[in-house]
Amino acid sequence: MTSTNETRPPAVRERHYPSDTTDAEWAVLEPLLPVPACALPTGGRPEKHPRRNVVDAIRYVNDNGCKWRAVPVDFGIPWRTVYGYFQRWRASGDLARILAELHQLVRVHDGLNPRTVAVILDSQSVKGAETVSKDTRGFDGGKLINGRKRHLAVDMRGMALAIMVTPAAPHDSIPARDQLFRLRLTHPELVIAWADSAYGGTLVDWSHSFLGITLKTVPRRKDQDGFAVLAKRWRVERAISWIMRARRNVRDYERLISHSEAHITWTFITLLVRRLTRPPRPPRTPPHAVEPLETSANKPKPIRLRKQSNTIRLAPAVLTY
Template structure:
């Protein structure tokens, strides 16, 4: 691929310490050629066409000004996805990306802290739904959590012990729509019961998605949480219990969609165990996985709607013939007021 050529002249504001604080007229610098795609985590041309317009505007193009970026952003995104997919350390970023590891980590941290990563995540979710012929805003979600072990880099103040799963680490709380596309990600210590951080998760969902009306979850989200979500948030929370004869894991109605999304998280080796010192960085790594997933989804033909229900899903009542009920209509008695009498 040919390197991007020089663009029209523009004025980039000087950065602190620059000899030209009021800005200098310069031509757009020629960035190095985009490297050859050689890793499975690299972006394809179609994926980059989806992601590039969603990235934040470079600092030198903002009114506040800044230094022009030295490295192509596609190489930066590929390096972040490489770390996420292969689970290596930031210091172990391959040299063929042509970017120092501190620069890659700087972009990762800056986009996460500025909220641009969450914005890209939300916009891609709406684009995926429109791509599949659905309303961009969903009214139903499915909730679930996953406990993962924490490495020695995870501090005691951000980790806990899950007595049910016997895991010392953190817990990931996930919300997906009815097609399994991720909607919200939250990471907490593993010690609290699912119903406690679920209040914070549902509250965030209500703020970001006012149209949300119903949510499905397992029995751990039942009890007082059902009444609380209906009274304070206006969300109808329904639980999907385990089967009476269930022994171990089983595919259950509604819940299989969020279980599949959790399996997508585990495909990236960085997320097999939690290594991050900050909870916000753990959420960012999971967000990058779903950004990659949704970008690839947008490069493929739309997924046709399912013509037959899933084997574990109950058959809708609309497909069954409705019973005919015969009611005897009682004659209505007309009463006249005293003013209407002669």
């Protein structure tokens, strides 16, 4: 008969999946996680499983796109427990808080102001699986996709500020009002936003009048044939490609819209944590060279200006009869 200590899973498991957290990543992410219930004044049951294993299991599902029931057994956690953590952290708002705090940490890490004043907006339509209900899906006539639409707001480095998922049927300008309103509440320092021509029209005047945000559209080029890199817009399109690296986001399988937003949030959390464990990103353009001081040897010669007379010459008058 085995003892209780032998049947209990080890606290530190072997990390051999690409989605597992490294020691440096866990040192960044662990302080941001919510306080356990047993440490609160109200009290609670101590957690049975190590949180690092829980985070690794959630990231495994998000990165590989498997079902919750297919969580590997080497994590040592039942799949219902992993799903419970995923759902509770999403419902309590801790997931959105972690993303916001990581966003500020990354900007400071790169030598930028923690609060950005400019954002870029765009949307992406994805197909919905049979698990997506009829009430939470729609048909995008422009992309010919039956599913949901993701609305992203990123800063100038492509890091997400706001994530919103809606049915794919409404035009981009309709849910954009809700997205811009949320941005104004959570980021009052915002001044300007860029988007494609679908966000134009009355939305530009509404954003400036009611929210104080200048919305500028970046249209396609007149001679553009196929894909082309457009100013400002390429940053949010790159962020959308980052989302698609996680296979759980390639297609929408979630019954709840909030769970779709949570999977996208976990994708950006993974990207931001990994960026914090790397050296700071250098600026795109090198700094301007310092001009040498003027000396007698390289002092430029004075420029002589020809003095003009104050006489005003009038053109000859044209006589008409």
